[in-house]
Amino acid sequence: MRISKAGLILLMVGLLAGVPGLVKGKQAFAAEKKLRIGITLHPYFSYVKNIVGDRAEVVPLIGEGFNPHAYKPQPADIKKVTKLDALVLNGIGHDEFAFEILEASKMKGKIPLIYANEGVSLIPVTGTDTDRKTVNPHTFISVTASIQQIYNIRKKLSQLDPANTKVYRKNASAYVRRLRKMKAGYMKRLSDLKNLDFRCATIHGGYDYLLQEFGLQVTAVIEPAHGLKPTASQLARTIDRILQLNVDVIFTEMNLADKYIDTIQKETGIRIRYLSHLTTGEYSAEGFEKGLKANMEALTTALIEAHDRSNKK
Amino acid sequence: MKGHVTTTWPQIFADPHLTRHCVVGSPFDRTTGLNELTAGDCVKTTTVTSNNALNELLFVCLTALVVISLSGVMITVRLRTEQKVSLERHQISVFEELGVADQGVFNDLYAAALEIIEAHETDEDEWIAVKQLESDYISPFVHDLAWKKRGRISWHKKNLNSETKHTVLYMGKPSVRGGTGSFLLVCLHEHRKAGAQTREKEHAPFEIWYHKSTDVDLPQFFSDQLLITGGWKEVVAYKGEDEVIRLKGKEYL
Ligand SMILES: [Fe+2]
Numbered sequence: 001m002r003i004s005k006a007g008l009i010l011l012m013v014g015l016l017a018g019v020p021g022l023v024k025g026k027q028a029f030a031a032e033k034k035l036r037i038g039i040t041l042h043p044y045f046s047y048v049k050n051i052v053g054d055r056a057e058v059v060p061l062i063g064e065g066f067n068p069h070a071y072k073p074q075p076a077d078i079k080k081v082t083k084l085d086a087l088v089l090n091g092i093g094h095d096e097f098a099f100e101i102l103e104a105s106k107m108k109g110k111i112p113l114i115y116a117n118e119g120v121s122l123i124p125v126t127g128t129d130t131d132r133k134t135v136n137p138h139t140f141i142s143v144t145a146s147i148q149q150i151y152n153i154r155k156k157l158s159q160l161d162p163a164n165t166k167v168y169r170k171n172a173s174a175y176v177r178r179l180r181k182m183k184a185g186y187m188k189r190l191s192d193l194k195n196l197d198f199r200c201a202t203i204h205g206g207y208d209y210l211l212q213e214f215g216l217q218v219t220a221v222i223e224p225a226h227g228l229k230p231t232a233s234q235l236a237r238t239i240d241r242i243l244q245l246n247v248d249v250i251f252t253e254m255n256l257a258d259k260y261i262d263t264i265q266k267e268t269g270i271r272i273r274y275l276s277h278l279t280t281g282e283y284s285a286e287g288f289e290k291g292l293k294a295n296m297e298a299l300t301t302a303l304i305e306a307h308d309r310s311n312k313k
Numbered sequence: 314m315k316g317h318v319t320t321t322w323p324q325i326f327a328d329p330h331l332t333r334h335c336v337v338g339s340p341f342d343r344t345t346g347l348n349e350l351t352a353g354d355c356v357k358t359t360t361v362t363s364n365n366a367l368n369e370l371l372f373v374c375l376t377a378l379v380v381i382s383l384s385g386v387m388i389t390v391r392l393r394t395e396q397k398v399s400l401e402r403h404q405i406s407v408f409e410e411l412g413v414a415d416q417g418v419f420n421d422l423y424a425a426a427l428e429i430i431e432a433h434e435t436d437e438d439e440w441i442a443v444k445q446l447e448s449d450y451i452s453p454f455v456h457d458l459a460w461k462k463r464g465r466i467s468w469h470k471k472n473l474n475s476e477t478k479h480t481v482l483y484m485g486k487p488s489v490r491g492g493t494g495s496f497l498l499v500c501l502h503e504h505r506k507a508g509a510q511t512r513e514k515e516h517a518p519f520e521i522w523y524h525k526s527t528d529v530d531l532p533q534f535f536s537d538q539l540l541i542t543g544g545w546k547e548v549v550a551y552k553g554e555d556e557v558i559r560l561k562g563k564e565y566l
Contacts, residue, residue: 091565092556099561113565117553121407121423123416133409135556144424144452151427173431177449184450187457212417213452215459 035161037114038084040095041068042279043140044116044153046288048088050175051154055164059084060283061098068279069227071097078105086160088153091115092122093137093226114156116140116149125205127218129241134205137226141278142209143183143292147176182289183213186296190214193307200302201242201270202251203261206277210295214303219245222264235260239267248306251275251298271305273298398549403541405523408551414463414492418485419521419548421452421459422498426519430500433479440481440500443468453485453496464493469531478503480535487527495529497522497545521548 035056039045048058062068062077081087081101089098091113102108117139124133139145154172158165200211201220204227211218222238224230230238242250247270252261254276265272275298278291400406407419428451432441446454446468453460454468464487473480479502486495500519522545532539540547557566 091561092553093560099565108565115553115557115566117556120553121420121550122553122556123420124408126413135408135551137556139553144421147424148427151431176428180450184455184457187450187455187459190458193458209420212413212420213459215414215417215457215462217413 035085035157036083037157038081038087039283040087040089040098041140042281042283042291043146043288044088044090045283046285047116047146047150047153047175048157049285051150051157051168051172052164053167053171055167056157056161058283061087061101064282065280068095068097073097073101073104077101081105081107081111084111086112086114086157088114088116090117090137090140092117092135092139094140112156112160114153116153118156119152120145120148123208123212125218125221126208127201127221128205129220129237134226136205136208138206138277139209140288141206141275141292141295142213143179144213145209146179146288146292150176179289179292182293183296186300187214189300190303193303196303196307196310198303198306199245199247200249200251201245201247202275204253204277207251207275210275210299214299219247222250229258230260235263239264242270243268248309249273249302251302253277254280271302273302275299398551398555400549401547403537403545403547404549405546406551407548411523411548412492415494415523417459418453418463418466418493418496419523419550422485422496422521423550425451425454426498426500426521429481429483429498430518433500438474438479440470440472440474440479443470443483462491463487464489464491464527466493466496471531471533473535476504482532482535484529484531486529490527493527495524495527497524497532497540499535501535522546523548 035052036059037048037052037056038059038061039048040061045058045060048056052058059080061080062071062074077097078101082105087098087102089095091098102111117137120139122135122139125136128134139149150172154168158168161168198216199219200216201222202218203222205218205221205223208218220238220242222230222242224234242264247268249271250264250268251273252275254274261272264270275295276291278288278295281287281291398406398408405411407416411419425446428449429441429446433439441449443454447456449455453463453466456465460466466485466487468483468485471482471484473482479500481500483498484495485497487493498519498521502518522540524543524545526544529543529545532543537547554566
């Protein structure tokens with residue numbers, strides 16, 4: 001086929017004229033299209049929702065009511081991940097299922113991963129009966145470690161969605177201020193406690209960051225490893241240990257009904273209180289604040305109680 | 314087997330480094346599968362005095378040697394997979410070397426640094442005052458339960474801003490001895506004149522230094538060398554990305 005010179009020039013001009021229109025069209029599309037940001041755990045839903053407001057969509061990777069400690073990916077999860085623009089995840093041991101989903105959907109490397117804990121200073125699990133230092137992945141059960149994550153996620157989202165940078169910054173600041181104020185309220189109630197040597201045991205090794213920001217530390221963790229039940233002999237040893245350590249209170253999980261906790265209570269006579277792992281229930285913007293507030297309430301009450309008891313002695 | 318048999322239990326003591334680079338990872342670590350051997354574990358070897366068979370003795374000795382060297386290899390492999398951030402001589406690891414109270418101050422200060430920089434970015438050229446940090450409930454500045462339990466650290470600020478370099482120091486030293494040392498937060502960045510090319514920042518936006526002593530003075534200017542000779546150590550955090558790399562490898566970051 002022969003094309004005349006003039007025809008070729010005409011074709012080129014036409015093509016060049018079309019390019020800017022195409023680019024412009026794409027930009028307009030980008031401005032209108034909301035990002036779809038996937039999240040793995042409940043607190044991340046709250047963080048991201050509070051940062052983006054209505055400027056982006058927040059999509060939980062797995063359904064409500066699953067235990068993140070033992071979740072096996074379903075075909076629907078694999079489909080869901082292919083439609084995301086980014087995924088916010090813990091990445092340090094609390095959402096293994098996300099990596100399985102990424103592998104199974106062949107999305108590894110194709111979707112930007114926002115590690116909530118990037119730049120977050122990690123601490124070990126305390127109160128276990130080994131000398132091994134294991135990283136505690138529960139940075140999402142705390143105000144201070146959450147603030148670090150919120151700033152980090154905000155920064156990463158602004159890079160993906162620069163048009164909304166200002167909004168994200170403003171929203172994140174307001175959210176952080178609210179969290180700080182909530183903690184300060186509980187701290188105020190504790191301001192009269194003097195020289196209290198507070199000793200607590202927790203069933204799950206998830207509360208080091210929370211206790212840390214109260215200036216406290218977990219004395220004993222009962223589960224032998226993250227999310228595992230103790231065996232009969234381990235349980236017997238644990239009971240001896242918490243009796244020896246003179247523990248004031250045992251914190252168990254809000255949604256954990258297990259016979260072995262009753263056994264511990266019966267054998268030790270120590271008061272049981274509840275802390276929430278913050279990874280159950282509805283995904284909501286205010287879920288994290290509500291759950292954390294309940295945790296701080298439980299901790300504050302336990303502290304005041306222990307203080308009054310030690311003063312009576 | 315005939316003859317006199319004695320059983321000995323030679324301890325393979327852990328390399329002193331092993332206690333420093335503490336073992337990390339769940340005891341049920343499926344990725345390495347190397348958790349059978351722990352620091353302080355005993356390796357059982359058997360010394361056999363044989364009546365006549367020299368090669369029997371040789372065989373047993375050789376087996377013992379193989380077991381011991383294998384243990385050595387396993388310990389090194391483990392050290393490699395579990396080693397944390399590599400440190401320079403003037404640095405200290407918060408995860409491994411600081412006590413619980415110091416760790417708490419550090420983590421609070423680390424989060425506060427983000428807030429201080431955030432405030433600086435919105436309110437050009439200003440560095441937030443210590444009083445303001447207190448009234449904004451920002452730990453470790455606010456006088457709450459944690460503050461009382463961690464040596465009642467008093468904080469002082471020194472603004473070292475110049476035209477092209479913004480630098481601020483916040484130094485805190487405990488007013489009562491009680492398990493915490495002194496801390497120095499340094500926030501720093503460069504401002505280039507209008508029109509000049511902005512380059513990628515060469516340094517971290519902030520650093521945290523630590524001194525064991527509770528009796529230190531606020532430095533009059535900021536230089537690594539000055540701090541190092543004064544006995545300060547730069548604190549290095551073990552961060553989320555370090556753990557992602559350890560667990561998943563670099564390709565996942
Ligand atoms: Fe957990």
